[in-house]
Amino acid sequence: MHPSGRWHISIRFDDPTIKPLPVNDNAIGIDLGITSLIATSNGEKVSNPKQFKKHYKRLKRAQKNLSRKQKGSKNREKARIKVAKVHLKIADSRKDFLHKLTTNLVRENQTIAVESLAVKNMVKNHKLALAISDSGWSELIRQLDYKCLWYGRNLVKIDQWFPTKRCGNCGHTMDKLPLNIREWKCPKCEVIHDRDLNASKNILAAGLAVSVCGATVRPEQSKSVKAGAMKQKPKS
Template sequence: MWKSYRYRFYPTPEQESLLRRTLGCVRLVYNKALHERTQAWYERQERVGYAQTSSMLTDWKKQEELNFLNEVSCVPLQQGLRHLQTAFTNFFAGRTKYPNFKKKHQGGSAEFTKSAFKFKDKQIYLAKCTEPLPIRWSRQIPESCEPSTVTVRLHPSGRWHISIRFDDPTIKPLPVTDKAIGIDLGISSLVITSDGDKVSNPKHFNKHYRRLRRASKSLSRKQKGSKNRGKARIKVARIHAQITDSRKDHLHKLTTQLVRENQTIVVENLAVKNMVKNPKLSQAISDVSWGEITRQLAYKCRWHGRNYIEIDRWFPSSKRCSNCGYVAEKMPLNVREWDCPDCGTHHDRDINASK
């Protein structure tokens, strides 16, 4: 079973200089390849693939003004071109929008395959680096596992992370239970189970809203290109990182508990992309991260031998009486409780939907 562990690390000044140059070169190669592919289509109606962009990279390295591309490892540059090819594949399949150009101040990442790093004595040595990365090992990689790829990422807040991917044969299914639950995802209550339990919405964004608003206002008043604007931008990015970290921590604990306690989990397949188009609910829906909850439940159930079932988004779970099956004609959002006109059962809207 493939897994990835993410760690925080604190590079030395020499390592940080090399890594920043590597990220800059990856971004440059990605953007130049995207420009060439876009231009080839609009000017000649010609599709350019990975093989052609790889040949272009070889030519770019020979140019005097781009000679600095030879100072970094070639593997992350090639991986950047492969990621661009994947982005176009997803675009032509209708799964994503057209690829965007990468921006400098949004951080960046560089992927190193097995030929560009060494894993020796439980330390990571990247290509062109003489010293191991000073990683904060919050958990150890299993003894029998060998990393296949490592990805170095710089966040807009200035934090460095490394993701180590490996095949873990030690994952075993959890003991079988006879418990099955249905889950309804909401805003006022984050998760409502068919058992009648409700998990309150922690509202991570609202907790940091005032700080974020002040920091964003301060950023907007700084002169573009100034050092003070750069400091203000990092301050805003750090607040966003705090929101993201607290949200992910809460969701991981919640989904892990659900998977451990239940053999079968049934969730509605929500169209989150369409739902966030509602301007009145978009911020609240984005904050609760329904898509992340279902993603975590799906792969954790796969890891631990649980059954994960998604029902159709058009199934009238809120309007359907869980006792007799009667389906109400209308059920607006302001109706939180209702009585079934057929059998007379009193329903909490969310608990009924989870059943």
């Protein structure tokens, strides 16, 4: 039972109505972020709904009310449940948004390349922990994982981050590219890059390199490919 009082039941079974989607030639690279939840190799950005921030005032009021109640009293228990319900609302809203997003990605693309992020280690940075947790990166990857399995899609996980400072057009790598620089011009080919969109193109290139190198990526098992350099993370 959830702290809010909601009951959950988990049942596992094979659903014969779930069948692989028709194969297509679409492939997409996805770069995860905070301001933009994802940036894709086809030039799109999806804003982060930031559900915790959206419900913060309501949560703060509920927590303040809880702190005023006497420990062990019935009123405190009622106040505790109200706090738990706000947390549940945040989690439900976040998960619903991610389900719609991941379902669309899986329907439209045969191959999806993403970063394999060590979120547990990243949230140890207290300044960014809340923003990272509110983004729901782990849940997004989890949903992509099983939906690709269900629908016959290929999910390629890149073990190490490809650098945002590598030009996705010519391959030139900048010596320095501070996180506050969100757009930059390649000195070699003179192409102007959006930092996040460029990263998504590099991620796609790494994912497609799996096939070029002779590896196979099966729908029932995500494959990963190691990149040669680290990309600075997280970003806003």
